[in-house]
Amino acid sequence: GIQVEQSPPDLILQEGANSTLRCNFSDSVNNLQWFHQNPWGQLINLFYIPSGTKQNGRLSATTVATERYSLLYISSSQTTDSGVYFCAPSYSSASKIIFGSGTRLSIRP
Amino acid sequence: ETGVTQTPRHLVMGMTNKKSLKCEQHLGHNAMYWYKQSAKKPLELMFVYSLEERVENNSVPSRFSPECPNSSHLFLHLHTLQPEDSALYLCASSQDLNRVQGYTFGSGTRLTVV
Numbered sequence: 001g002i003q004v005e006q007s008p009p010d011l012i013l014q015e016g017a018n019s020t021l022r023c024n025f026s027d028s029v030n031n032l033q034w035f036h037q038n039p040w041g042q043l044i045n046l047f048y049i050p051s052g053t054k055q056n057g058r059l060s061a062t063t064v065a066t067e068r069y070s071l072l073y074i075s076s077s078q079t080t081d082s083g084v085y086f087c088a089p090s091y092s093s094a095s096k097i098i099f100g101s102g103t104r105l106s107i108r109p
Numbered sequence: 110e111t112g113v114t115q116t117p118r119h120l121v122m123g124m125t126n127k128k129s130l131k132c133e134q135h136l137g138h139n140a141m142y143w144y145k146q147s148a149k150k151p152l153e154l155m156f157v158y159s160l161e162e163r164v165e166n167n168s169v170p171s172r173f174s175p176e177c178p179n180s181s182h183l184f185l186h187l188h189t190l191q192p193e194d195s196a197l198y199l200c201a202s203s204q205d206l207n208r209v210q211g212y213t214f215g216s217g218t219r220l221t222v223v
Contacts, residue, residue, distance in 0.1 A: 040216070
């Protein structure tokens with residue numbers, strides 16, 4: 001079946017640090033989303049990025065579709081960045097998107 | 110606000126109760142979804158609706174009954190639930206099933222079955 005692997009599973013950083021989260025997927029995608037789930041459960045879309053690079057403030061994402069991975073970069077981390085980050089590729093061969101198991105990020109003040 | 114509103118935010122119910130979760134989207138989307146998120150598990154897709162027609166039902170027990178009266182509203186009717194059904198239930202919508210522009214999620218309903 002279609003596989004989505006995220007790494008690392010957990011990450012603890014001091015405020016101000018930079019981080020890179022990785023998502024590997026097993027099939028060609030027609031879209032890929034990165035979500036941030038805050039401590040209250042809200043899933044917020046960060047990027048739609050089937051390929052290429054996008055930036056939004058301190059966050060940026062790069063997807064290399066031919067090599068089947070995507071990276072999420074967080075610079076100058078703030079405590080409000082804490083939560084779980086999910087990668088969710090969408091496949092034209094499937095009627096649903098597949099969620100990775102997430103990276104739990106904790107930013108310490 | 111994401112444009113997808115779920116109510117209630119929290120729900121505690123007994124195993125013999127009947128309750129309903131509501132989801133409303135103001136984005137003009139044609140597809141809506143119910144997901145279940147249990148502790149330490151990936152999000153599980155439960156149901157998919159497109160233009161008010163159910164297009165996917167992922168082996169969900171019959172004690173969960175979805176309803177989509179129109180493309181803006183989605184309900185999840187609950188009856189005779191088990192304690193293991195306690196979870197965060199998330200509603201999402203997308204422009205269509207191709208999801209080229211991705212999903213938008215609601216804030217979720219945190220359900221506790223006692």
